Amino acid sequence: MNNNSVGIVKPHFFTFAEPPQEMPLDSGGRFGPITLAYETYGELNDRASNAVLIAHALSGDAHVAGRHSAADKKPGWWDYMVGPGRPFDTDRYFVICSNVLGGCKGSSGPTSLNPHTGKPYNLDFPVITVGDMVRAQARLMDHLGIERLLCVVGGSMGGMQALEWAIEFPQRVACAIPIATTCRQNAQGIAFDEVGRQAIYADADWCEGQYSSQGRRPVKGLAVARMLAHITYLSEESMRQKFGRRLRQKEAYGFDFRTDFEVESYLQYQGESFIKRFDANSYLYITKAIDYFDLQRDFGTVEKAFAHVSARFLVLSFSSDWLYTTAQAKEIVRALKINHKNVTFCEIPSSYGHDAFLIENPQMMKIIADFIGHVYQEESAR
Amino acid sequence: MNNNSVGIVKPHFFTFAEPPQEMPLDSGGRFGPITLAYETYGELNDRASNAVLIAHALSGDAHVAGRHSAADKKPGWWDYMVGPGRPFDTDRYFVICSNVLGGCKGSSGPTSLNPHTGKPYNLDFPVITVGDMVRAQARLMDHLGIERLLCVVGGSMGGMQALEWAIEFPQRVACAIPIATTCRQNAQGIAFDEVGRQAIYADADWCEGQYSSQGRRPVKGLAVARMLAHITYLSEESMRQKFGRRLRQKEAYGFDFRTDFEVESYLQYQGESFIKRFDANSYLYITKAIDYFDLQRDFGTVEKAFAHVSARFLVLSFSSDWLYTTAQAKEIVRALKINHKNVTFCEIPSSYGHDAFLIENPQMMKIIADFIGHVYQEESAR
Numbered sequence: 157m158n159n160n161s162v163g164i165v166k167p168h169f170f171t172f173a174e175p176p177q178e179m180p181l182d183s184g185g186r187f188g189p190i191t192l193a194y195e196t197y198g199e200l201n202d203r204a205s206n207a208v209l210i211a212h213a214l215s216g217d218a219h220v221a222g223r224h225s226a227a228d229k230k231p232g233w234w235d236y237m238v239g240p241g242r243p244f245d246t247d248r249y250f251v252i253c254s255n256v257l258g259g260c261k262g263s264s265g266p267t268s269l270n271p272h273t274g275k276p277y278n279l280d281f282p283v284i285t286v287g288d289m290v291r292a293q294a295r296l297m298d299h300l301g302i303e304r305l306l307c308v309v310g311g312s313m314g315g316m317q318a319l320e321w322a323i324e325f326p327q328r329v330a331c332a333i334p335i336a337t338t339c340r341q342n343a344q345g346i347a348f349d350e351v352g353r354q355a356i357y358a359d360a361d362w363c364e365g366q367y368s369s370q371g372r373r374p375v376k377g378l379a380v381a382r383m384l385a386h387i388t389y390l391s392e393e394s395m396r397q398k399f400g401r402r403l404r405q406k407e408a409y410g411f412d413f414r415t416d417f418e419v420e421s422y423l424q425y426q427g428e429s430f431i432k433r434f435d436a437n438s439y440l441y442i443t444k445a446i447d448y449f450d451l452q453r454d455f456g457t458v459e460k461a462f463a464h465v466s467a468r469f470l471v472l473s474f475s476s477d478w479l480y481t482t483a484q485a486k487e488i489v490r491a492l493k494i495n496h497k498n499v500t501f502c503e504i505p506s507s508y509g510h511d512a513f514l515i516e517n518p519q520m521m522k523i524i525a526d527f528i529g530h531v532y533q534e535e536s537a538r
Numbered sequence: 539m540n541n542n543s544v545g546i547v548k549p550h551f552f553t554f555a556e557p558p559q560e561m562p563l564d565s566g567g568r569f570g571p572i573t574l575a576y577e578t579y580g581e582l583n584d585r586a587s588n589a590v591l592i593a594h595a596l597s598g599d600a601h602v603a604g605r606h607s608a609a610d611k612k613p614g615w616w617d618y619m620v621g622p623g624r625p626f627d628t629d630r631y632f633v634i635c636s637n638v639l640g641g642c643k644g645s646s647g648p649t650s651l652n653p654h655t656g657k658p659y660n661l662d663f664p665v666i667t668v669g670d671m672v673r674a675q676a677r678l679m680d681h682l683g684i685e686r687l688l689c690v691v692g693g694s695m696g697g698m699q700a701l702e703w704a705i706e707f708p709q710r711v712a713c714a715i716p717i718a719t720t721c722r723q724n725a726q727g728i729a730f731d732e733v734g735r736q737a738i739y740a741d742a743d744w745c746e747g748q749y750s751s752q753g754r755r756p757v758k759g760l761a762v763a764r765m766l767a768h769i770t771y772l773s774e775e776s777m778r779q780k781f782g783r784r785l786r787q788k789e790a791y792g793f794d795f796r797t798d799f800e801v802e803s804y805l806q807y808q809g810e811s812f813i814k815r816f817d818a819n820s821y822l823y824i825t826k827a828i829d830y831f832d833l834q835r836d837f838g839t840v841e842k843a844f845a846h847v848s849a850r851f852l853v854l855s856f857s858s859d860w861l862y863t864t865a866q867a868k869e870i871v872r873a874l875k876i877n878h879k880n881v882t883f884c885e886i887p888s889s890y891g892h893d894a895f896l897i898e899n900p901q902m903m904k905i906i907a908d909f910i911g912h913v914y915q916e917e918s919a920r
Contacts, residue, residue, distance in 0.1 A: 183793035283793040343777035343801045344769065350802040351765045353795070354809070358758035360742045365795075376740035383733045384766055387726065392860075395725035401832055409830055411565035411665040413735070413747075413822060417829070419725045420732040427736070440795060447799070448791055450783055478774075 160240040161231065162197045165222035167262055169193055172295050179292065182285040182448075189271070192296050193262025194218045194254035197238055198246030200301070205535055207302045208244050208528070209293065210234065210253040211310030211317035214385075214442050215434060217261035220253040236516045243525035248532065249306065256317075257292045258284045258442055260435035267368065267435050278437060279365035286313065286449045290320040294328070306535060307528050308467075309333035311513035312480065313442070316449045319488070322467040323451070329467040331531040333524060336477050336513040338484040339458050339491070340450040345479065348388055349443040352381030356436045365437055378436040379427030386426045391476035391509030395419060458491040465492075469499040470527045472520065474512035500527065542622040543613065544579045547604035549644060551575055554677050561674065564667040564830075571653070574678050575644025576600050576636035579620055580628030582683070587917055589684045590626050590910070591675065592616065592635040593692030593699035596767075596824050597816060599643035602635040618898045625907035630914065631688065638699075639674040640666045640824055642817035649750065649817050660819060661747035668695065668831045672702040676710070688917060689910050690849075691715035693895035694862065695824070698831045701870070704849040705833070711849040713913040715906060718859050718895040720866040721840050721873070722832040727861065730770055731825040734763030738818045747819055760818040761809030768808045773858035773891030777801060840873040847874075851881040852909045854902065856894035882909065 173179040173188030180186050195218045200207060210220050212233070221238035223231050238244045244251050255263035258281070266281040297305065308321040308329055315337025322332040338345075356362055359377030363370050390398075399419035403409075406416070415421050451461035469492055473485035482503045492499040504519050506512040513520070555561040555570030562568050577600045582589060592602050594615070603620035605613050620626045626633050637645035640663070648663040679687065690703040690711055697719025704714040720727075738744055741759030745752050772780075781801035785791070788798070797803050833843035851874055855867035864885045874881040886901050888894040895902070 183791075279795070283795075340783065342774065343781045343783065343799075344772075344774045346783070346799050347769045347777060347801050347805055350799075350805060351762060351769065354765060354806070355737055355740070355762045357795075358737070358741065358762055380733060380737045380740055380762065383729075383736060387729045387733065390726075392724065392726045395729065399725045401722065401725065401728070401835070409565075413661070413665075413739075413826070417725075417728050417732075419729050423729055423732060424736070444795070453783070 160242070161235065162222035162239045162246055164225065165195055165197065165219075165232075166224065167193050167195055167218060169262065170296050170299050172299070179288075179295070181282055181288050183282055185282050187282050190257060190264045190292055190295075191262070191268070192254045192257070192264075192292060194252060194296060195220065195232075196300075197221055197251040198249055200250040204302050205304065205306060206249045206532065207297070207300070207305050208249045208251045208307045208309065209297070209305050209321070210238070210244070210251060211293075211308065211314035212253060212256065213310070213312035213314050214446065215430070216314070217259065218253045218255040219261075220251070233514065237521065237524075243521045243528070245525070249528070252296075252300065254293055254296055256289045256442065258289070258438060258445060260438035265435070266365075266437035266441055276368045278368065281437070281441065283444055284441060285445050286316045286320050287324065289445065290317050290324055293317070293321075294325060297328070304328050304330060306532060307331045307333060309335070309524070310337075311335040312337055312510065313446050315480075316446070319451065322465045322469070323461055326464050326466045330535050331468040331470065331528065333470045333472065333527070334488065335472040336474055336480050336510055338480045339461065339488050340452050341447050342484070346447045348384065349447050352384055353440055353443060355380040355384070356440060359436075362436060367436070373431075374436045375431040378431050378434065378439060381439060382430040382434075383423040383427045386423060388479045389509060389511040391478065391507060393476055393507045394509055397507065398422075458487060459494045462491050462495050462497060465495070465497060468531055469497065470524065471499060471501045472513075472523070473503045474506040474508065474510070475503055476507050477510045477512060479510040542624065543617065544604035544621045544628055546607065547577055547579065547601075547614075548606065549575050549577055549600060551644065552678050552681050554681065561670075561677070563664055563670050565664055567664050569664050572639060572646045572674055572677075573644070573650070574636045574639070574646070574674060576634060576678060577602065577614075578682075579603055579633040580631055582632040586684050587686065587688060588631045588914065589679070589682070589687050590631045590633045590689045590691065591679070591687050591703070592620070592626070592633060593675075593690065593696035594635060594638065595692070595694035595696050596828065597812070598696070599641065600635045600637040601643075602633070615896065619903065619906075625903045625910070627907070631910070634678075634682065636675055636678055638671045638824065640671070640820060640827060642820035647817070648747075648819035648823055658750045660750065663819070663823065665826055666823060667827050668698045668702050669706065671827065672699050672706055675699070675703075676707060679710070686710050686712060688914060689713045689715060691717070691906070692719075693717040694719055694892065695828050697862075698828070701833065704847045704851070705843055708846050708848045712917050713850040713852065713910065715852045715854065715909065716870065717854040718856055718862050718892055720862045721843065721870050722834050723829050724866070728829045730766065731829050734766055735822055735825060737762035737766070738822060741818075744818060749818070755813075756818045757813040760813050760816065760821060763821060764812040764816075765805040765809045768805060770861045771891055771893040773860060773889060775858055775889045776891055779889065780804075840869060841876045844873050844877050844879060847877070847879060850913055851879065852905065853881060853883045854895075854905070855885045856888040856890065856892070857885055858889050859892045859894060861892040
C-alpha cells in the first residue's frame with residue numbers, strides 16, 4: 157500500500173425530519189429534527205454511481221480517514237482503508253461515513269438539545285434501532301444525490317447496518333460487506349452489553365441519566381463498561397501474546413490493590429481514554445440498538461430476511477473473533493445461499509479477535525479492494 | 539445415586555496462629571490469630587487415613603453438604619457429591635471443607651475484627667495467596683489429627699488449592715483431583731477479575747474499602763462484578779440454550795432501559811442474590827489470590843513445580859469451559875507426565891461451561907468415585 161492519506165478533512169452536518177415531518181421510528185414514535193454528522197472523501201462521479209457508505213461500530217464516529225488539522229496526532233479510525241490507492245480508493249470512489257443516530261459525535265443523540273426544552277434529551281431521547289440508524293443514513297444519501305450506493309461496508313455494528321441497508325433498500329445497494337458481525341445478537345452478547353449498562357446505572361453520577369443537568373458524568377461506570385467490552389474485542393491468544401502475566405513496572409507482586417499486571421494497566425488505560433471521548437447515555441442507547449438487532453425476529457427466519465436483497469455480498473469473519481464468530485458469519489452466508497444470492501465468504505486468519513477488523517490486514521484489504529473493484533466495473537457497465 | 543443426605547450439619551471454628559506465633563505469609567508478613575470455619579461429614583477412621591479435603595471456589599464456603607437446619611431451603615454447594623453412597627462416601631470417608639483464609643463465611647478475612655483495634659480489618663487485612671490458604675488448611679488438618687489426606691479435591695480456585703497442596707505437602711496427599719482449573723491464571727482471567735475489582739472500586743459506597751465503618755456497602759459494584767463473572771461461568775452454548783433471545787415477561791421490545799431479555803433478568807438476579815451473601819472486600823482479596831496463582835512463576839517452570847509431588851492425580855476439565863479450558867488442564871497433565879507422575883486425565887463433555895463442575899454430572903461422579911475408591915484401597919494396603 158502507498159502512504160496516500162486523504163489529508164485534512166472536515167465534518168459536515170445535515171439536518172432533516174424537521175417537525176411536523178419527523179422520521180418514524182421502529183419504536184412506533186416519530187422523531188425530529190435529526191442531525192447527522194458526516195464526512196466524505198473523494199468525489200461523487202457524474203452518474204453518482206461510485207458512492208461507498210462506511211458504517212461505524214459502537215464507539216466509532218464519522219471520522220474514518222485523514223486528519224481534522226495538521227496538528228492531529230491520529231488519523232480517522234479506518235484511515236488505512238480510505239485514500240488514493242487504498243481499498244476504498246478515493247481516486248475512484250466517493251466515500252461517506254456518518255455518525256449514527258443516537259451517537260455522541262455530532263449526530264442527534266441523548267446529549268443533543270431538545271428544542272422543546274432547550275436542555276439535553278438525556279433519557280427522553282427515543283430508544284432507536286439499527287434500522288432507524290440506517291433509515292436516517294438513507295435520508296443523508298438522498299440529500300447527497302445518491303440514489304444507489306456502490307457499497308455499504310462496516311464491521312461489528314457497522315456490519316449490522318450493512319445487512320440492514322441491503323434488506324431495507326434492496327435497489328439502493330450494489331454490494332454489501334458485513335465484517336465481523338451477526339444477523340442476530342446472541343445471548344452472550346446481550347449479557348456483556350447488559351453488564352456494561354448496569355455498570356453505568358450503578359454509578360451514582362449517572363443520576364438516572366440526568367447527569368448533564370447536574371454537572372456530573374458517570375465516568376467510573378462508563379470506564380468499567382469499556383474495560384469489560386474491551387476484553388471481548390481481544391482474543392485469549394492476543395491477550396496472552398500482548399501481555400501474558402507480565403508485571404507492570406515491578407519485579408514482584410505488590411501485595412496490595414494497586415496495579416500488578418500489564419493487562420490491568422492496559423484495560424485501565426482503555427477505560428480512562430474512552431471516558432474522555434464518549435457519552436455514557438449514548439453508550440446505553442447504542443448497545444440497546446445492538447441488542448435489539450435480530451433479523452430472525454423481524455422477518456420470521458433469517459432466510460426470509462434476505463429473500464429480496466439484490467446486492468452482492470462479501471461476508472468476512474476473523475478466526476479468533478469470539479464476540480461475532482465465524483459460525484455467526486456462516487449463518488448469514490447460509491441464508492443468502494438458500495436464497496440463491498451472490499455471496500462470497502472468507503474467514504481471515506487472525507489472532508486479534510474481534511478487533512481484527514480495525515487492524516491493518518493485507519488479506520482483508522486485498523479481498524475488499526478486489527471485490528469492490530469488480531462490482532464497480534459491473535455497475536459501470538449497467 | 540441414592541438420596542442419602544448427610545442430614546443436619548453444623549459449622550466448626552478453629553483458631554490458631556495466636557501472637558506471637560503468627561503464620562508467615564507469601565507477602566513476607568506474618569498474620570494471626572487466624573480462624574477457619576469448617577464443616578466435616580462422616581467419621582475419621584482409627585488410622586486417620588480416610589480424610590478428604592474439599593477446597594471451595596471463589597464464592598464458595600465450608601458448607602459443602604447437608605443443611606444447617608431442617609428449615610434450610612438449599613443444601614450445601616456440592617451436596618450431591620458428599621453423603622452415604624455418594625462419590626465422597628461418608629460411610630467410608632471423613633470429608634472436610636474449610637472456608638478459605640480471606641473469605642467472608644466464618645474464616646478470617648477483611649470483615650473480621652482486628653483485635654488490635656476492635657474494628658474490621660478492611661484493607662488492613664493482608665493480601666493473601668492460594669499458598670497461604672493452603673498452609674492455613676494444613677494447620678486445621680494438624681488440629682484434626684490428619685497427617686496425610688486421602689484426597690484433596692476442588693474446582694476452579696479449589697483446584698488451585700488441590701495443586702498447591704500436592705506440591706507444598708507432597709507427603710501429606712495421597713491423591714489430588716484438580717477440576718476445571720489452571721496452574722497459572724492467564725491474562726484473560728486476570729482481565730475479567732480486574733474489571734470486577736474496578737466495578738467495586740467505582741462504587742461510591744466502597745469508600746476506599748472502609749464501608750463497614752460508615753454503615754455502607756458497595757452492593758452495586760459487587761453486583762456488577764458478579765454479573766460479569768457469571769458470564770464467564772457459562773458457555774455461549776448454554777446461554778443460547780437457556781435463554782437465547784427470549785424476552786422477559788413481554789411480547790415486544792420495551793424501547794426503554796428496563797429489562798427486555800431473560801438473560802438480563804437472570805444476570806440481575808445473580809447479582810442481587812450474591813450481594814446478600816458476599817462481602818465486596820473479600821471479593822477483592824480472593825480474586826487477587828487467584829490472579830497471583832502462577833506455579834510457573836513460583837518454580838521457574840510448570841514442570842519443576844511438580845517435580846516432587848507424590849500424589850496420584852485425576853485432572854478433569856469440561857469441554858465447554860472457556861474460563862479454565864481443557865488446554866489449560868492439559869498443561870498440568872503434561873507437566874506431571876514429564877515428571878513421570880501418576881496422572882489420569884479426562885475432558886468431560888458438557889455444555890455448561892465452567893459451572894459444569896458444580897452441576898450434577900454422572901460421568902464426573904463416577905470417575906471421581908472410582909478414582910478415590912481405588913486410591914483408598916491402595917492406601918489401606920500401605
